Amino acid sequence: MEKEQLIELAKEAALRSYSPYSNFRVGAAVLCEGEHIATGANIENASYGLCLCAERAAISNAHAQGHTKIEAIALACIDADIQVSDHELMPCGSCRQWIKELAPKATIHIAGLEESFVIDQLLPMSFSLDSHKDT
Numbered sequence: 001m002e003k004e005q006l007i008e009l010a011k012e013a014a015l016r017s018y019s020p021y022s023n024f025r026v027g028a029a030v031l032c033e034g035e036h037i038a039t040g041a042n043i044e045n046a047s048y049g050l051c052l053c054a055e056r057a058a059i060s061n062a063h064a065q066g067h068t069k070i071e072a073i074a075l076a077c078i079d080a081d082i083q084v085s086d087h088e089l090m091p092c093g094s095c096r097q098w099i100k101e102l103a104p105k106a107t108i109h110i111a112g113l114e115e116s117f118v119i120d121q122l123l124p125m126s127f128s129l130d131s132h133k134d135t
């Protein structure tokens with residue numbers, strides 16, 4: 001699976017976003033074990049604190065389908081105003097923490113950016129409870 005293919009799947013997922021409050025549609029696609037794809041879109045709620053980001057939705061879908069070895073994540077913020085800032089394209093802090101724990105080896109592709117990332121670039125000196133993990 002090429003980077004551009006995964007980004008296209010993230011863009012398609014963004015079209016299924018439920019974002020009536022922000023009008024900021026985001027999609028994500030994760031690649032697991034070289035072949036399985038799970039997607040997600042941001043899902044908002046009138047109780048704003050309950051909003052779910054696309055990245056976490058996609059990671060949850062992958063896990064729920066039994067695919068836990070996430071190799072790559074593509075993210076597409078199709079309503080971002082990149083004339084203002086590239087920062088509108090980046091994953092939020094909560095999603096970075098999720099990626100650190102649930103997809104630590106994933107390459108992170110972001111629609112609109114040439115560079116791809118690893119989580120240690122986006123979340124240096126991150127929090128973890130390694131001593132509490134069973135495995």
Ligand SMILES: [Zn+2]
Nearest residue numbers: 053091092095
């Ligand atoms: Zn997020």
